Amino acid sequence: MLSIVFENYIINFLKNAMIKKNEFMDLKGLKCPLPVLKIAKKINQIEVGDKIKVKVDDPKAESDINELKKKMNIKIVEKKKHKTFLLFELEKY
Numbered sequence: 001m002l003s004i005v006f007e008n009y010i011i012n013f014l015k016n017a018m019i020k021k022n023e024f025m026d027l028k029g030l031k032c033p034l035p036v037l038k039i040a041k042k043i044n045q046i047e048v049g050d051k052i053k054v055k056v057d058d059p060k061a062e063s064d065i066n067e068l069k070k071k072m073n074i075k076i077v078e079k080k081k082h083k084t085f086l087l088f089e090l091e092k093y
Helices: 002-018 034-045 061-071
Strands: 022-026 051-056 074-081 086-092
Touching: 022 034, 034 051, 034 061, 034 086, 051 061, 061 074, 061 086
Parallel strands: 022 051
Antiparallel strands: 051 086, 074 086
């Protein structure tokens, strides 16, 4: 009986350990420094391996995010330029 309980515990633990979050933040309309401050706050709340997609339209956001990645454990997985906004995918490592 104990071995079944232990086995279920291990299975649930591994499932939860492997599940990574993907979150989305629409920060359009916010001006410097608000987008980068909100991103930094969210990075501190997520776990290693989790990803955040961020939509921004502030012209300074790109350079701010590049500076943020130097100071925090994040990498830019993808960056897409659209006509009216930028979409970043960031991953915490």
